[in-house]
Amino acid sequence: MKDARQFGTLIGLVLLSAGLWILTPHFLTVSNLVNVVEQTSINAIVAVGMTFVILSGGIDLSVGSIVALAGVVLGTSLQSGHPLAIALALALAAGTAAGLVNGALISGGGLPPFIVTLGTMSIARGAALLFTEGRPVSGFDAAFRLLATGRVGFVPAPVIAMAVVYAAAHLVLTRTTFGRYVYAIGGNEEATRLSGVAVRFHKTMIYGVSGLMSAIAAVLLTARLNSAQPIAGINYELDAIAATVIGGTSLMGGEGTLGGTLVGALIMGVLRNGLNLLGVSSFLQQIVIGGVIVIAVLLDTVLKRKNRT
Amino acid sequence: MSSGAPAPVLEMRGIRKVFPGVVALDSVDLTLHAGDVHMLLGENGAGKSTLMKILAGAYRKDAGEIQLNGQPVEIVSPRDARDLGIRVIYQELNLVPHLSVAENIFLGELPTHGFPGFVDWRALHDRTAALLVDLGLTLDPRAPVGRLGLAQRQMVEIAKALASPGTSILVMDEPTSALTSREVTQLFALIERLTARGVSIVYITHRLDEVFRIGRRITVMRDGRHVTTRPIDQVTVPELVRLMANRDLSDHFPKVRAERGAELLRVEGLQVRGVLSDISFSLHAGEVLGISGLLGAGRTELARVIAGADRFDQGRLLVDGRDVRFRSPADAIARGIGLLPEDRKAQGLVPGLTVARNIALPHGRRLAPLGVLSRRCEADMAAPISDELRVKATPTQAVRLLSGGNQQKVVLGKWLAGAGRVFIFDEPTRGVDVGAKVEIYNLMNRLTARGAGILMISSELPELLGMSDRILVMHRGRIHAELSAAEATEERVLSAALGLAS
Numbered sequence: 001m002k003d004a005r006q007f008g009t010l011i012g013l014v015l016l017s018a019g020l021w022i023l024t025p026h027f028l029t030v031s032n033l034v035n036v037v038e039q040t041s042i043n044a045i046v047a048v049g050m051t052f053v054i055l056s057g058g059i060d061l062s063v064g065s066i067v068a069l070a071g072v073v074l075g076t077s078l079q080s081g082h083p084l085a086i087a088l089a090l091a092l093a094a095g096t097a098a099g100l101v102n103g104a105l106i107s108g109g110g111l112p113p114f115i116v117t118l119g120t121m122s123i124a125r126g127a128a129l130l131f132t133e134g135r136p137v138s139g140f141d142a143a144f145r146l147l148a149t150g151r152v153g154f155v156p157a158p159v160i161a162m163a164v165v166y167a168a169a170h171l172v173l174t175r176t177t178f179g180r181y182v183y184a185i186g187g188n189e190e191a192t193r194l195s196g197v198a199v200r201f202h203k204t205m206i207y208g209v210s211g212l213m214s215a216i217a218a219v220l221l222t223a224r225l226n227s228a229q230p231i232a233g234i235n236y237e238l239d240a241i242a243a244t245v246i247g248g249t250s251l252m253g254g255e256g257t258l259g260g261t262l263v264g265a266l267i268m269g270v271l272r273n274g275l276n277l278l279g280v281s282s283f284l285q286q287i288v289i290g291g292v293i294v295i296a297v298l299l300d301t302v303l304k305r306k307n308r309t
Numbered sequence: 310m311s312s313g314a315p316a317p318v319l320e321m322r323g324i325r326k327v328f329p330g331v332v333a334l335d336s337v338d339l340t341l342h343a344g345d346v347h348m349l350l351g352e353n354g355a356g357k358s359t360l361m362k363i364l365a366g367a368y369r370k371d372a373g374e375i376q377l378n379g380q381p382v383e384i385v386s387p388r389d390a391r392d393l394g395i396r397v398i399y400q401e402l403n404l405v406p407h408l409s410v411a412e413n414i415f416l417g418e419l420p421t422h423g424f425p426g427f428v429d430w431r432a433l434h435d436r437t438a439a440l441l442v443d444l445g446l447t448l449d450p451r452a453p454v455g456r457l458g459l460a461q462r463q464m465v466e467i468a469k470a471l472a473s474p475g476t477s478i479l480v481m482d483e484p485t486s487a488l489t490s491r492e493v494t495q496l497f498a499l500i501e502r503l504t505a506r507g508v509s510i511v512y513i514t515h516r517l518d519e520v521f522r523i524g525r526r527i528t529v530m531r532d533g534r535h536v537t538t539r540p541i542d543q544v545t546v547p548e549l550v551r552l553m554a555n556r557d558l559s560d561h562f563p564k565v566r567a568e569r570g571a572e573l574l575r576v577e578g579l580q581v582r583g584v585l586s587d588i589s590f591s592l593h594a595g596e597v598l599g600i601s602g603l604l605g606a607g608r609t610e611l612a613r614v615i616a617g618a619d620r621f622d623q624g625r626l627l628v629d630g631r632d633v634r635f636r637s638p639a640d641a642i643a644r645g646i647g648l649l650p651e652d653r654k655a656q657g658l659v660p661g662l663t664v665a666r667n668i669a670l671p672h673g674r675r676l677a678p679l680g681v682l683s684r685r686c687e688a689d690m691a692a693p694i695s696d697e698l699r700v701k702a703t704p705t706q707a708v709r710l711l712s713g714g715n716q717q718k719v720v721l722g723k724w725l726a727g728a729g730r731v732f733i734f735d736e737p738t739r740g741v742d743v744g745a746k747v748e749i750y751n752l753m754n755r756l757t758a759r760g761a762g763i764l765m766i767s768s769e770l771p772e773l774l775g776m777s778d779r780i781l782v783m784h785r786g787r788i789h790a791e792l793s794a795a796e797a798t799e800e801r802v803l804s805a806a807l808g809l810a811s
Contacts, residue, residue, distance in 0.1 A: 176680045177673035180662075184670055187659035194618055194656055195671040195723060196642035254661040 008303070009248055009263045012296070016267060020274035027277055034154060040269030041162035042224075043239045044262060045217045047247075048169045049099075049210030050240035051261045055173075056206045057186040057253025058113035062102060063214045063240055065124035067233030070095035070218035072128045075137030075228025084144055092215045098124055099211020103204030121237070128230040138227035148223035158220045165216060169209075170258045182206060186253025242289075243268055246296040267292070316379060318343050318509050319364075319478055324373035326359055326533075333359045336373070337535045339528055341478065341511060344504045348520045348541075349513045351530035352553055352770070352803070357513050360530070361480050364511075365397040366390040394477040396470035400486060402462055404469075406455030411437035413454050414469045437468075444468055445502050460492030467499065471508070479503065480511040485519060486605070497523050515603055517546055517807055529553055546809065547800075554770065554799035562775025563750050567757035569778075570594030572630065574646075574731050574762060576615070579624035584610045585786045588624070592731065592762040597753060599777030600766045601802050606783040608766045609651050612733045615764070616648035617641030628731070642671055647724030649717075651735040651766070657720035658708050665691035665704035668722040675727075694722040699748060714745030721752060732756060735766045750776060770799045784808045 020027040046063050053060045074091035078084070098120065105116045150157040173179035181202045184192040193199045214233075222228045247264030249256025271292060275285045319341040326334040334356045341347050349357045362368040364375070366387040375382055377393055384390050390397075404413050411433050412419070420432040437450035446464050448457075454465055463484060470476055485493045500510060500523055514520065520527060520541070527544060529536040529552045536552050544552075572591050579588040585607045592598050602608045613619045615626065617635030626633050628644045635641045638648070650656035658667055669676060669687040676686050688704045695704060698718040702711050708719050717737065724732060734753075738746045753763055753776060767773045773780060780797050782790040782805035790805035 175682050175684075177677050177682060178680055180666060180670070180673065180682065183662060184659045184666075187661045188655070190656050191650075191659055192670065194616070194638045194648060194650060196637075196639040197670065197673065198637070198639060254659065 008299075009246065009260055009267070009296075013263050013267050013270065016270055016274070020270065020277070024274070024277045027274055030154070032273070032277075034156065034159070036269050036273045037159050037162075037266070038156045039273065040265050041156075041158040042217045042220050043236065043243065043268065044162050044265035045165050045213055045220070046236050047240040047243040047261050047265050048165055048258060049213030050237070051244045051247070051249055051256060051258055052169075052173070052182055052206050052209050053113070054241070054244050054249050054251060055186045055253060055256050056182050056203060057189065058106065058203075058206070059117065059241070059251075060099075060102065060207060060210045061114065061117040061237045062098070062121040062124055063210060064233035064236035065121045065128065066095050066098045066211055066214035067218045067221065067236055068128040068230050069098060069124045069131075070215035071222045071228040071232050072132050072137060072230055074219060074222050075140075076131065078140055078144060079137055084141075088219060091219060092212060095211045095213075095215025095218065096208050097211065099214070100204060100208040102211070103207030106207065107200040107203035125230075132228075132230045134230060136227045136229040140223070140226055145223050145226055148220060158224070161216070161220060165213070166258060166262055169213075173258055178202065178205065183254055186255075188254070239265075239268060242293045245300075246293060248300060264296075267296075317341060317376075318345075318378060320376040321360070321364065322374050322376070324360060324363060324375075325371045326356075326363060326368060327371050332533055334363075334370075334533045337530065337533070338538075339511075339535070340538065341509045342526075343477075343507050343509055346500060346504055346510045346512055346523050346525045348524035348527045349511055349530065350520065350527055350549065350553060351536075352768075355530040355553075356533040357530055358482065359533075361397060361482065361511065361513065364390065364395060364478075364480065391473070392475075394473075394475040395480070396476050396478070397480040398463070398466050398470060398482065398484060400482050400484075402466050404454045404462055404465060407453060409451050409453055410448050410457075410465055410468075411450035413465055414440065414472050416469075418473075440468055440472055444471065444499065446499070458492070460488050460495060463488070463496065464499065467503075471503070476508065478509050478511070480513075482513045483515065484512070485514070485516065493519075515807060517549060517809065520549070521546075547804075550800050550804050550807070550809070554803040562772070563747065563754065564776050565754040565758065566778065567595035567754070567760075569596055570760055573628070574615070574764075575625075575627040575630070577625040577627070579611075579614065579621050579626065581610060581614060581619070581621050583786075585614070585621070588788055590781055590788065590791070592764060594730070594760045594762055595757045596778045597757060597763045597765055597776055599773040599780040600764060600783060601768075601770070601773055601780055602783035602806050604768075606806065607786040608783055609735055610786075611783070612648060612651075612735045612764065612766055615641070615731075616646055616733055618648065642727070642729075645728060645730040647671075647727065647729040647732050649720055649724065649732065649734045649737055651739075653717055653720050657723075658716060660709035661707055663705050664695060664700060664702050664708055664711070664719055667708050667719050668694055668726055671723050672726055690726055691722065694725050697725070698722055698752065714741040717741050717749070718745065721749065725752075730761050731764070732761055733764045733766075736768065737765065738767075738769070738772060746772075770802060773802065774799065782806050 026032060049063060050060060070091045073094040074087050077087040077090050102117055102120050105111055106113050147157055152160060173182065181192065181197050184197065185199055185203060189199060221232055243265035244261050245251060246267055247256065247260030249260060271289060275288060317340045321339040324334050324337045337356065337360055339360065351357050359368065363370045366384045366389050369385055375384060382393055414437055415433060420429045420436065421427055422429045434450045441448055446468060448461060448464060454462060470479055484496060488496065504510060524541045526538060526540055528538040531553060570593055572593050574592040577589050580586050588611060600608050614621050617638045617640050633644060665687045668691040672690065676682060676690060691704050698721060700715050700718045702715055708716055737749055756763060765777060774797055778794050780792045780802060781788050782802055784806060789808060792801060
């Protein structure tokens with residue numbers, strides 16, 4: 001049943017692509033498809049963290065701000081002459097730490113995730129602005145920029161990064177006790193606690209994962225733009241939530257897959273790309289994308305209701 | 310007392326109600342006279358509340374008829390019941406705390422000025438004041454209900470029920486469960502005044518002292534059937550207890566007594582403020598210790614404390630002779646204590662996970678010390694347990710799709726997979742079909758034979774008597790009696806649960 005659901009999203013992606021191919025033949029060229037996946041990769045990586053969080057029954061609104069925060073940490077430490085490895089480590093640590101703070105407040109303080117991450121969304125954004133005095137940090141080594149511009153064969157580096165992240169996260173989710181607890185906490189937190197699982201610890205780690213994913217996205221974004229911007233990542237949380245939900249993860253928690261999220265992110269990417277190719281105005285694009293999100297979730301709800309009765 | 314009033318106000322005859330798998334009411338009769346205070350008695354699950362919900366229009370009866378003042382009536386909605394002058398006051402009151410006494414009483418029919426939609430406050434407060442005087446209540450119509458005590462809120466609820474002039478039948482479901490003795494006296498005085506005005510009252514209670522204080526007639530129900538109806542002066546306390554408890558003990562329990570071994574668990578002077586006080590007992594290997602008590606006696610709270618789910622304020626908890634203070638269920642599990650929670654849907658299972666994954670959930674650390682689960686380890690752990698319990702499902706099925714009995718077996722399976730030696734079973738056979746019940750009893754035998762100790766909380770007296778080696782009876786957060794299997798009878802257990810001297 002779960003497989004059928006994922007299959008459904010995939011069919012949606014194929015139908016959408018076929019439709020765009022008919023409308024604009026340029027859509028189905030190798031270069032455009034590679035371009036779509038590359039464009040999608042950053043959002044798709046943020047959506048991995050969001051999937052962990054939503055599977056556990058939570059929500060993380062702070063991902064976009066953490067992208068900005070990790071980005072400016074990376075940018076400033078590169079500019080101040082730190083070696084690439086150190087700068088990367090600092091950025092990833094900053095993102096993970098921000099996520100862990102979310103997690104600690106939610107699981108330790110017993111606060112609703114929506115409120116906590118709404119607060120840290122503002123705090124992390126403010127910190128990024130304060131840290132850079134509101135100015136972008138630009139101009140990096142070619143070696144660093146290879147993270148965005150490099151290619152293996154015809155596959156761009158960000159796509160490889162995305163593939164690695166998805167493979168690793170998928171293994172964590174399906175083959176580790178941590179992954180099992182993500183589903184269990186989302187499915188029934190009290191039963192999980194009564195089973196002796198350290199629910200607070202694992203919930204904290206889940207938000208840490210989300211922070212880490214935002215930081216990885218920040219690295220790719222900074223390399224691509226050749227600039228770390230304190231205003232980067234605005235509205236990323238909405239794209240990540242949309243990809244997760246279109247991919248079939250239940251907002252109630254406990255049900256969903258990363259494969260679904262990847263397809264969901266690709267649907268969003270393909271839709272944007274296709275609408276651009278068709279010359280649809282950016283105003284109208286927003287309406288179409290919003291409509292697709294609602295219709296996808298509506299279909300999902302209707303199908304699930306049918307399956308249950 | 311004039312119990313032989315001529316025409317009955319209400320007659321319910323042959324009422325039948327079936328829920329999936331259970332006959333909740335089987336041809337039940339109830340007759341109510343004007344000015345009667347009719348006590349409706351019975352154990353948990355005897356069908357009292359179901360009968361009253363049918364009268365109130367909250368449930369629809371499957372068979373039987375209801376007559377009001379000799380006229381047959383159909384009550385299919387709460388609205389119908391209200392229109393016929395029937396009001397029910399449930400245990401959980403339905404008042405809006407931020408609104409005033411007057412607003413609550415006339416909510417839905419607030420008096421208005423000629424201009425529609427504008428409340429005529431003076432008329433509202435005058436009418437409320439008049440009603441309160443009439444009922445002999447001293448309440449300020451303008452006081453917000455949220456600031457009143459529980460007893461006063463109950464008075465508001467009663468005033469609300471009587472605000473509509475047609476109200477002739479008032480049903481009260483355990484109205485004194487949260488009241489102090491002074492408040493109870495106030496309530497009883499009000500009930501006296503109401504009956505003097507010809508209002509008939511159906512009063513559900515577990516407190517036998519109240520039965521004899523205000524009751525005029527009693528009806529006893531048992532297992533969804535009507536047992537007897539009598540005037541109060543033709544019944545005694547011991548007789549009442551026997552009427553409530555008595556049943557044919559044809560049910561056979563496959564109890565196998567195991568050898569009693571070392572002490573596994575000891576509780577001394579355990580206290581949780583406002584919930585449990587001075588609880589002391591011990592549990593030995595090979596023993597099933599039954600815990601009885603009415604709803605709210607503190608049984609589940611005790612189970613949760615021992616299982617590390619909740620904390621205690623005072624006292625000691627010893628496992629294998631050593632003091633423990635659990636900070637989480639994980640601590641209790643590490644000491645070999647497993648809890649089968651009362652509400653398996655809410656606390657025992659993760660519905661979206663498979664059978665195997667639910668069974669393996671408490672054992673992650675053992676299955677995967679480094680956190681990496683091998684492909685088959687959960688299924689390998691679950692398969693023999695699933696077979697032993699005869700769970701009718703494949704290990705990869707989501708437990709959401711299983712029947713109640715099979716779900717309960719999965720919850721049991723979680724603890725069988727571990728090295729547990731103390732099992733706390735809270736209502737282990739609730740909502741479970743007969744076949745699965747017997748399998749659960751057999752499993753309990755196997756566990757005690759292996760040297761485990763079982764704490765079994767149950768509201769089903771036959772099960773408790775059939776499977777326990779000893780029985781503790783709780784009453785209002787205390788252990789009221791301890792009975793050996795030999796001395797325990799349904800009457801003795803029930804007397805103790807009702808708080809009577811045993």
